[in-house]
Amino acid sequence: MTNFIVKKVAVLGAGVMGAQIAAHCVNAKVPVVLFDLPAKEGPKNGIVLRAIENLKKLSPAPLGNKDDASLIEVANYEDNLDVLAGCDLIIEAIAERMDWKHDLYAKVAPHIAPNAIFASNTSGLSINRLAEGFDDNLKARFCGVHFFNPPRYMHLVELIPTTSTNPAILDQLESFLTTTLGKGVVRAKDTPNFIANRVGIFGMLATIHEAEKFGLSVDVVDDLTGAKLGRAKSGTFRTADVVGLDTMGHVIKTMQDNLADDPFFSVYKTPEILSKLIAGGALGQKTGAGFYKKEGKEIKRIDPATGTYVAGGGKAADIVARILKEKDPVKKFKAMRESTNPQAQFLWAIFRDAFHYIAVHLKDIADNARDIDFAMRWGFGWSVGPFETWQAAGWKQIAEWVSQDIAEGKALTNAPLPAWVLDGPPAQQNGVHTAEGSYSASSNSFVPRSDLPVYQRQAFRAPVLGAAAEDPKTAGVTVHEDANVRVWHQNDDVLIISLKSKMHTIGQGVIDGLKLALAEAEKNFKGLVIWNTDAADGGPFSAGANLEEALPAYMAGGAKAIDPAVKALQDTFMQLKYANVPVVAAVAGIALGGGLELALHASKRVAALESYMGLVEVGVGLVPAGGGLKEAAVRAANEAKGTDILQFLKGHFTNAAMAAVSKSALEAKAMGYLKEDDVIVFNTYELLHVAKVQARSMFDAGYRPPLKKLIPVGGRYTLGTIKAQLVNMRDGGFISAHDFKLGEMIAAIVSGGDVDQGSLVSEQWLLDMERKAFLELLNNPKTQERIMGMLQTGKPVRN
Template identity: 85%
Template sequence: MTNFIVKKVAVLGAGVMGAQIAAHCINAKVPVVLFDLPAKEGPKNGIVLRAIENLKKLSPAPLGNKDDAALIQVANYEDNLDLLAGCDLIIEAIAERMDWKHDLYQKVAPHIGPNAIFASNTSGLSITKLAEGFDADLKSRYCGVHFFNPPRYMHLVEIIPTESTRPEISDQLEGFLTTTLGKGVVRAKDTPNFIANRVGVFGILAIVHEAEKFGLSVDVVDDLTGAKLGRAKSGTFRTADVVGLDTMGHVIKTMQDYLPNDPFAAVYKTPAVLAKLVEKGALGQKSGAGFYKKVGKEIQRLDFATGEYVAGGAKAADIIARILKEKDPVKKMKALHDSTNPQGQFLWAIFRDAFHYIAIHLDTVADNARDIDFAMRWGFGWNVGPFETWQASNWLQVANWVKEDIDAGRALCNAPLPAWVFEGPVADKGGVHTAEGSYSAVSNSFVPRSNLAVYDRQPFRAPVIGSGAVDGKTAGTTVFEDESVRVWHSGDDVLIISFKTKMHVIGEGVINGLKLALAEAEKNFKGLVIWHADAAEGGAFSAGADLQSALPAFMQGGVKAVDPIIAELQKTFMSLKYANVPVIAAVAGLALGGGCELALHASKRVASIESYIGLVEVGVGLIPAGGGLKEAAQRAANQANGNDILQFLKVGFTNAATANVSKSALEAKKMGYLKQDDVIVFNPYELLHVAKVEARAMFDAGFRPQLPSLIQVTGRYGWGTIKAQLVNMRDGGFISAHDFKLGEMIAEIVSGGDVDQGSFVSEQWLLDMERKAFLELLNHPKTQERIMGMMQTGKPVRN
């Protein structure tokens, strides 16, 4: 095996996509140079410099740490083409015009190094045509690499090789994109708009068509086609507004221009309503109006009939919302198919249109059905891909319903379903996904998953329905399981504990599970990893302590009854900190409150880039009581190393007092929730592998827990200094009286309380202070208001 190491990337084009791809390379510590045209006035690299400034303002943030914008090297095509020679990967991301791309290629081709991969981030132009004019050598190193917007957050990248692309080029690129940039890679064929945009944009056009047919307004359609359907919560029209209606129109036009003989060609006509909006400059979110328009606080919707904006907010009919809640996909699809309600008929119609389309086009757009499902899941935010939905809903039954609609002229075109749908291997197996692989219409066989070495790092790869793949919920050997946790291993030397509670909240069951797992790990394993089976699918690490489970104890016995619960939580976290084998927290998603404290007490953290970590207790009128403030005091003392501790303490205090949550693992390092030697993983499917590697390495290097030591604190001086600032904030009306109380309590604890500056205190001293303050607050009416408010509305109460 030869290592393919990308030492430097060049991105050509500093538009929205180019700049964000460059930003994500920087997130992943890959040096990057960003090119654009020389500016006509001002500094020559002005266009790129403006684009980099803009990266700091975009939301969601393209950079995990805004300060890293300075690490992007700036360049222009006139002065800096010599920089290309040092780049291993060059990604072109300029506007979607074949002639412009060709002009640029002529300029850059002579400067590209002999082993560099050259790729275009086009969203739909022919890669084969783009490569025209290259010599054979460069052609063999050229392909399409299509990122989805926003590139940091969207999991999908499509690789589009041409007939000339050397296979190892695609393989090397797939390895880099998967591990270094954390992406889910799908290989697409070189057809217009590739896989995700081809199927996704057809789906949007079909929805517009069927919505008009069944007389449904845009807000109702969005409620029906959003989270209720297991898709992006913005639904269809809201998503189009966010993407930009001009961009939408552009992708549709690619289909019109390049697919004139497609059986669905009539559907590719730009919808009249879209054309009108674009014509009058209503391009969606960026122009302030599209299918929706914000008027003051109100979101109004476009009325198709009049072209005016009217009050929005209409929702799905109750009967349809109930059908969509049905857990059994067979029953759900039958209910939609048989429904007499226009909304039900609309939903059946859009499923039918999608199934019809993917069946007819499977042989031309993708190698196999799995690639279409992953493209839609990772590129359009669907929970379940279209082929998976069809298969789970009873393959042949649904196929016959689709056929009936085609024969009756109810479908969007009269092309029949291909024969493979009804006969041969697919009919025999009841669908396209099987244990041996997913169906390929070209080879009429089931194609297994890619066996590239990079996938050895994913113990549980993204599954497809019907493939029978084991997942992290059931795999391996279970040592112990109840309704709160599963303690298990994969037949190797690392024990894993996975929480099963909702949002992985920490209650009595989880505490008992942690104690049991730690005892088992110390006896029989090299380490313990805290990892949850939905880590790669957007699950939380832990949303914190399970307040609801502690409420009955509080109602019956008041704070006295809660005291031992908090003491037990503290004791368990301390036992993890001083465990005799390494304890690794594999953090992904939310790690809030007690979840953050759990991670802080592990021997080491392995965190997904998308980790949102913070002590948020003040939101419910409480203070952290699982050792989070003790850790802030200890970390500040360690950092100060004899200097003024207060300067270092301010960060920990402010984070807790303002319930500040990191927007990435990179920011969590800056905030002190992750240590400098904690590991950041870009692909959430690799989290468990890396965590186990870390645990073994620490054990094999002779792991010993740190020895407990006293903590130097700032005492009355630190407490008083912070309190003086809080008084100003309260008197200036910036914080409420209760916020002031919480802030003062946090200041008292992180300063070590009523002791002299420079005193040394034990960890237990600080834990006792945390617990006492927490219990005092539980009795406070303002805190009780906040807790009840949060439980009823899910939003913090400001009182």
């Protein structure tokens, strides 16, 4: 296998998608040049420069670290086409006009390097037609690569070959997209709107159609089709507003223009209400009005009958909400179909329409059923794909009901279900997903998953309901398991501990589990990895110490009754730091308070890009007491290397005092929570693999724990300087008296207390200060208010 190394990417088009794709390349340390037309006035690269400036303002943020915006190279088509020669991957992302794209291709083609891959980020135009006019060499290196918006956060990328695309470049591109950019790749056929938008936009149109039929308002539909169905909480109409009604109209038009012979063609008619909104300039979120409009603090909804905005907030009927809570899909669908409530009938109708559609179109739009399920899960945020839903609800029963509705004229078209649904292999196997693979209608067989080498980096690939897959909760060999932790290994030389507590909070059970795992790793393994089985599903690393568990002891014996638990936490974290084998924290999702302190004491951290790390204890009126402030003092001393510690300590102090949380692993590195040599992983499915590789290589390189050293601290001088700033903030009304007290305590600990500047103290000295401050605050009524408020409402109390 030859390495496919992308030394540089060019993105053509600095619009919303192009600029964000460029930003995500920079997140992944891939050098990128962003092109657009030369500006008519001002600096020639003005269009690109404005687009890059805009990246810093967008929310959710396209850049993991805003400062990296300056790393995007700027270019225009008039002066800089020669830059293309140094690019290994060129992604075109201009407006969805075939003629404009062809004009641009004619301009850039002569400058493309002989081995570079050229790809279009079109959301639905024909890739074969886009390739017309290329010579054979370039045709073989051209394909579609369709990112979903926003590209940093949406897992899906659709990869679409032409009839001439060289298969090797698709494998290279899939590997790059998967590991370097962290994406889930689905290969699509060259059909209008490919897979996710084809099925997803049909679903939205069918939903609008059925909502009219059953007389449901947009807010009720969104409540029914959002989180209650395990889909994006924005539901249907709110999602359309976010995407932009003009964009949605454009995707619908692609279907109208290219799918005249589709049995569902009548459904592709632009809904009247959509046409009216677009004509009136109400394009959704970007214009401030669409299906919804915010007036003051109130969010109003469109009333299609009058075209005016009226009070919103409509919700699902209680009886329907109860049906949707049913855990057994077989019972849920039976209840939905048999209910006389119009909302339940609407829900059955949109599911039936989706099942009907994917059955009729599986053969022409996708290689197999798995690709449709992944496309909807990764591109539209569904927790379960449509084929998975059908299979779980009883393949044959659902097929009979859909057939019955078609026969009775209730479906959107009278096209029958394909024969394979009722009599083919899926009917015999009770579904499309089986142990041997997922059903392909075009080959009438069950197709196994891709065996590209890149997938060997994923210990547990994204599972499909009904298909064979190893469950990370039970995989490998269990060394010890209880309600709080599982200690296990994959028949190799690295031990893994997975937290099982709610939100992976740290209580006595987790502390005991960490000690047990560490003792076992030191005796029999090359290292210990802390990795949670839900890391790839957005689960937390750890939400911190388990406050609720500590309450009974506190109620019975006051603050001093908590002292042993805090001491045990500190001691355990120190044992991890000075363990005789490397301990690697595999962080993904939130790592807050004690959860971050757990990661800080590991020998190394491997963090997913989407890691949100912070010491947030001030939110509950406490200070970090698991060694987080001690580590701040240690790191500041290391950074200062004998110069004035204060300037290095300021950032660490502010992060803790303001309970700042990183918005990405890149930002966590800038904040000092991740060290320079900690590893950032873009694909969470690869997190365990990379963490184990790190642990093993550290051991094999002759790992020794750090020697315990004394730490130079800033002492009274540093504390006085920080306190003066806190006084100004309190007197200016920026912080409360209790915030001032917390800030002063944090400053005292990170400064090493009432000692001379440059004094040397031990880690234990700082830990004792942390614990003393923590216990003192527990007796403070203002802190007690904050803790109770957080436990009752989940929101911080400002007092």
